[in-house]
Amino acid sequence: MRLGLFKSLLPPVLLLAALVALGVTGWRLYGVSKEAAVQREMVANRDVTPPDDASGVLLFQRAHYLLVRDRIDEAQGLVTRITDRASRHVTARFHYDVGNARARRAIAAIEATKIDLAIPEVRLAKEAYKEALRADPDLWDARYNLDVVMRLVRDFPEVERGEEETQAQPKKLWTDLPGLPRGLP
Amino acid sequence: MRRAALAFALALAMAAPAAAQVRDVRTSGPKPFGVLLGDVFTLRTSFVADAPYTLDPASLPKTGALTYAIDLRRLDVTESAAPGGGVRYEITAEYQTFYSALETRTETVPQMSLSVVDGKGGRKEFKAGGWAYITSPLRPLITTSGETQYDLRPDAVPPRISLRPAQTAALWSAGAALLALLLLAWSRAWPPFHTRPSRPFTRAARVVAKRAPTGEAGWREALIDLHRAFDATAGKRLLGDDLGAFLAQRPAFARHEAGIRAFFDASRRVFFGGAAPAATGLSADALTRLARDLAGAERAS
Structure with a gap:
């Protein structure tokens, strides 16, 4: 009797499950094809703003579009959404492209002998490349470009190291103290 | 150096076991050369750590930038029982170097300052986990191939969003839905499976539902149709006296025993006793319902 009930109920339950799966996958396909359409627009050099629920890859495409056009600040506004939604692979490439845009600015400033403008850009480029390597150590282009910008404006690690140690010591003391009131924002 | 430390720890352990809280400190790393940016x-x-001492987790270094050149990416601590009593701790630390060397040189990973506590205010600090490696530059100092020093590697291009995985998934689920629909049609003897020989009651239920309400003649025909379905299911002409054996053989129909007996009783009174259909108490509605129930029981058998 138990088996008989199973035999008579199985086909409709199977059909229902398959229909639910069809609905879910169909909806997903619809979403992906919409994203692909937006991406095609961007690749065709049209200034399209991605929707709020865009995927990480689409946001990276938008950032790439902005970075190639030297609109770094706008691209930087996407950073939290990209790190939240994209894989580490894509996040690393986003940071790498930010670094490249900064490096291009710095090189242009150096070639125009405006060293004061170049120094902060180099510093930001280094941070971006390091961020890229933290997300994906296998991104060799980021290593190479980090090496290039490191030599543009050389750090003085010995000096910095000394500073860091003197600064780090009291900081560590404070953070280890238990029950330190943090206060409301 | 390591051996010396080991020997020292061993000597300490032998000479004054009570004084040794931490022993057998070892650090191992990968090849200590050819490390690149x-x-x-x-x-x-x-x-x-000898009992009652345990590692103070607050003394472990935090992940993040450790020095100018080195980041601590990850830190895992595993504990296991040591053979001589106490706890063996194994600290797995993942570092990343960000030092752009101009020439091949030696860099060091700073030692971790760890401490063990005995839970009664006793505390012993020690250092462990230092390492030295040789780091090499990625590029020569002076380029000879004629390119400028500023040549950057090109931008990373975003990957194209591919429809393929979503399409495949949708196609698979559409196929599964079609298969499930076919299975359902087969199980219920819907077209194109409506002539399935093993579903006589399903067929009869359709005919009965059509004929039974069309008056006395239709009701009689419906009765005969249902009889034929019983015959087909039993594999022989089924009479009211054989019902007990039939139900024992097919327990799926036993639930509707009362209805079946009423049906056979009505049939006998109409065909052999000459009674009018209205006098049997088996209405067209009841007949249709019985046929439908039997079709359901048939699917479950």
Whole structure:
């Protein structure tokens, strides 16, 4: 009797499950094809703003579009959404492209002998490349470009190291103290 | 150096066991040369803390930038029982170097300052996990191939969003839905499976539902149709007296025994007793319902 009930109920339950799966996958396909359409627009050099629920890859495409056009600040506004939604692979490439845009600015400033403008850009480029390597150590282009910008404006690690140690010591003391009131924002 | 430390720890352990809280401190790393900018390497540091001492987790270094050149990416601590009593701790630390070397040179990973506590205010600090490696530059100092020093590697291009995985999934689920629909049609003897020989009651239920309400003649025909379905299911002409054996053989129909007996009783009174259909108490509605129930029971058998 138990088996008989199973035999008579199985086909409709199977059909229902398959229909639910069809609905879910169909909806997903619809979403992906919409994203692909937006991406095609961007690749065709049209200034399209991605929707709020865009995927990480689409946001990276938008950032790439902005970075190639030297609109770094706008691209930087996407950073939290990209790190939240994209894989580490894509996040690393986003940071790498930010670094490249900064490096291009710095090189242009150096070639125009405006060293004061170049120094902060180099510093930001280094941070971006390091961020890229933290997300994906296998991104060799980021290593190479980090090496290039490191030599543009050389750090003085010995000096910095000394500073860091003197600064780090009291900081560590404070953070280890238990029950330190943090206060409301 | 390591051996000396080991020997010292061993000597200490032998000479004054009560004084040794931490022993057998070891650090192992990968090849200590050919480390390039951006490389990730893992150091394993292990030591034994004698009871009642345990590692103070607050003394472990925090992940993040450790020095100018080195980041601590990850830190895992595993504990196991040591052979001589106490706890063996194994600290797995993953570092990444960000030092752009101009020439091949030696860099060091700073030692971790760890401490063990005995839970009664006793505390002993020690250092472990230092390592030295040789780092090499990625590029020569002076380029000879004629390119400028500023040549950057090109931008990373975003990957194209592919429809393929979503399409495949949708196609698979559409196929599964079609198969499930076919299975359902087969199980219920819907077209194109409506002539399935093993579903006589399903067929009869359709005919009965059509004929039974069309008056006395239709009701009689419906009765005969249902009889034929019983015959087909039993594999022989089924009479009212054989019902007990039939139901024992097919327990799926036993639930509707009362209805079946009423049906056979009505049939006998109409065909052999000459009674009018209205006098049998088996209405067209009841007949249709019985046929439908039997079709359901048939699917479950």
